[in-house]
Amino acid sequence: MLGKRRAGRQHSGGSGLQKRSNESRAVAPSAVDTTIVVERLAHDGRGVARTPEGKILFIEGALPGERVEAAVHRARKRFDEAHVRALCEPAATRVDPPCAHYGQCGGCDLQHLAVAAQREHKRAALVELLAREGIVLPEPPQLLAGSPLGYRRRARLGVKVDAEGGVHLGFRARHTSRLVDLQGCAVLEPQLAALLLPCASSWPGSKRLARWATWN
Numbered sequence: 001m002l003g004k005r006r007a008g009r010q011h012s013g014g015s016g017l018q019k020r021s022n023e024s025r026a027v028a029p030s031a032v033d034t035t036i037v038v039e040r041l042a043h044d045g046r047g048v049a050r051t052p053e054g055k056i057l058f059i060e061g062a063l064p065g066e067r068v069e070a071a072v073h074r075a076r077k078r079f080d081e082a083h084v085r086a087l088c089e090p091a092a093t094r095v096d097p098p099c100a101h102y103g104q105c106g107g108c109d110l111q112h113l114a115v116a117a118q119r120e121h122k123r124a125a126l127v128e129l130l131a132r133e134g135i136v137l138p139e140p141p142q143l144l145a146g147s148p149l150g151y152r153r154r155a156r157l158g159v160k161v162d163a164e165g166g167v168h169l170g171f172r173a174r175h176t177s178r179l180v181d182l183q184g185c186a187v188l189e190p191q192l193a194a195l196l197l198p199c200a201s202s203w204p205g206s207k208r209l210a211r212w213a214t215w216n
Contacts, residue, residue, distance in 0.1 A: 036052075065091045093114045106180075119145055
């Protein structure tokens with residue numbers, strides 16, 4: 001999964017794995033000393049900026065050209081990871097996400113960016129990745145683009161039954177194992193999205209719902 005990090009095993013002694021795991025540490029969110037301007041998007045959709053000291057910041061929810069107050073939540077040796085604490089100057093490409101669950105659910109990354117800008121970002125990422133391999137295209141690649149919503153025909157959903165017997169069905173929150181209970185999904189094909197609530201309300205047992213929770 002893009003952007004998903006695998007936890008390293010802990011070893012006694014000074015092994016390389018231990019040293020690498022020590023390079024990353026979660027910290028209490030702390031603000032960068034001043035507002036900063038986001039330079040570009042990383043391949044995973046995070047904004048890229050630099051602190052006044054020159055250290056690279058990857059900022060969740062930030063777009064190129066925006067001036068933001070960023071809060072660092074994970075410190076690394078060569079860069080820090082942060083999120084937007086305050087949006088001072090929004091980009092012209094910022095839009096209202098079409099999904100009510102966006103920002104809680106971890107299923108989508110760029111719904112706050114206009115669709116045309118999303119596509120241009122993906123085109124630029126492709127050109128950059130090819131260039132790293134020594135492949136230079138004679139002209140920009142043409143995109144094959146369909147509807148920005150209702151296109152996803154496969155989804156693996158999590159299921160949880162709470163202490164009162166209530167059924168929760170949805171995707172995981174970003175960077176956590178917490179389940180976001182979905183009332184709908186804007187990117188699922190409408191016929192599949194329409195099954196979300198019936199699946200949860202007609203719970204007859206774990207085996208049957210587990211079969212419903214994965215569509216091919």
